[in-house]
Amino acid sequence: MNELSLNILDIVENSISAGASIIEIEIYEDTVSDILKINIIDNGCGIPKDKIKHVLDPFYTSRKTRRVGLGLPLIKQVANDCGGDIKIESEKGHTCVSIWMKYSHIDRPPIGNITDTIITILVSNNNIDLIYKHYYNDKNFSFSTIDLKKVLGEQVPLNIPIVIEFIKKEINEGLANLYGGVRKL
Amino acid sequence: MIKSLQELEEIRKKALEDLEFRKQNGEGIRIVVGMATCGIAAGARPVMLKFVEEVQKRNLQNVTVVQTGCIGMCKLEPIVEVYEPNKEKVTYVKMTPEKAARVVAEHIVNGKPVNEYTIGVEENQ
Numbered sequence: 340m341n342e343l344s345l346n347i348l349d350i351v352e353n354s355i356s357a358g359a360s361i362i363e364i365e366i367y368e369d370t371v372s373d374i375l376k377i378n379i380i381d382n383g384c385g386i387p388k389d390k391i392k393h394v395l396d397p398f399y400t401s402r403k404t405r406r407v408g409l410g411l412p413l414i415k416q417v418a419n420d421c422g423g424d425i426k427i428e429s430e431k432g433h434t435c436v437s438i439w440m441k442y443s444h445i446d447r448p449p450i451g452n453i454t455d456t457i458i459t460i461l462v463s464n465n466n467i468d469l470i471y472k473h474y475y476n477d478k479n480f481s482f483s484t485i486d487l488k489k490v491l492g493e494q495v496p497l498n499i500p501i502v503i504e505f506i507k508k509e510i511n512e513g514l515a516n517l518y519g520g521v522r523k524l
Numbered sequence: 525m526i527k528s529l530q531e532l533e534e535i536r537k538k539a540l541e542d543l544e545f546r547k548q549n550g551e552g553i554r555i556v557v558g559m560a561t562c563g564i565a566a567g568a569r570p571v572m573l574k575f576v577e578e579v580q581k582r583n584l585q586n587v588t589v590v591q592t593g594c595i596g597m598c599k600l601e602p603i604v605e606v607y608e609p610n611k612e613k614v615t616y617v618k619m620t621p622e623k624a625a626r627v628v629a630e631h632i633v634n635g636k637p638v639n640e641y642t643i644g645v646e647e648n649q
Contacts, residue, residue: 340565349564410561459569463591490532495539500580
């Protein structure tokens with residue numbers, strides 16, 4: 340995967356498989372302390388205690404079709420290569436995956452197209468709520484499907500074209516403002 | 525975030541009309557995109573978004589794009605399955621956004637599956 344937004348999508352897919360109804364994505368870009376941090380928090384079924392130490396092992400999977408699972412080991416590798424690491428805390432109803440790395444590290448992949456990641460999640464998961472918070476030094480931008488549903492009403496699904504188009508615009512504009520009017524990914 | 529309440533009110537109205545139309549049209553075509561680690565790494569995200577874009581552009585009311593986990597043939601990802609009512613499932617492999625556009629035009633709109641992209645053809649090569 341050549342952009343972090345794809346890793347984020349991959350981790351969120353885990354949350355969805357875990358039956359989460361609320362998923363939070365937090366991205367902290369701190370160029371002053373030179374740290375990039377990503378948190379993905381969900382209210383899914385959690386990872387059992389005896390499994391949690393295995394999920395970062397590339398030769399371990401809970402799946403029965405094949406003997407390896409690579410999602411979390413892949414991002415761990417990226418974080419380690421860029422002077423950072425990954426931490427997973429999990430209990431029933433709350434899982435938090437934290438990834439951090441050196442912001443200016445030469446091997447750090449770009450954050451990439453986060454809008455596409457969010458749209459991809461929302462298009463086929465109408466029953467989850469997504470909260471996205473993005474911090475760039477002292478500025479921040481947030482988007483929440485909970486707020487959006489309050490205005491649109493419960494009958495309107497978020498995964499229909501007209502709503503998707505609106506969300507896309509909303510996030511792209513928010514990100515442009517966050518980076519001071521220049522899209523810098 | 526939310527800036528223009530008027531704009532959202534417009535969207536809400538249109539969305540409800542759209543929903544009513546879908547209900548009347550009954551069961552439609554389902555486009556299922558594999559979205560596990562293997563799929564994402566192979567490029568499933570742009571493929572999925574291309575399907576969404578094409579369906580929207582052509583205003584295809586009876587088509588839904590959804591996702592699934594690992595289909596089990598990671599080397600052939602991105603994999604896309606098309607389910608039509610009363611027809612056999614068609615599995616497309618090694619998809620790209622360009623191929624997706626052609627599948628929408630020829631298969632979804634005109635009812636002719638794009639044979640050269642299907643799993644049968646790929647496996648026999």
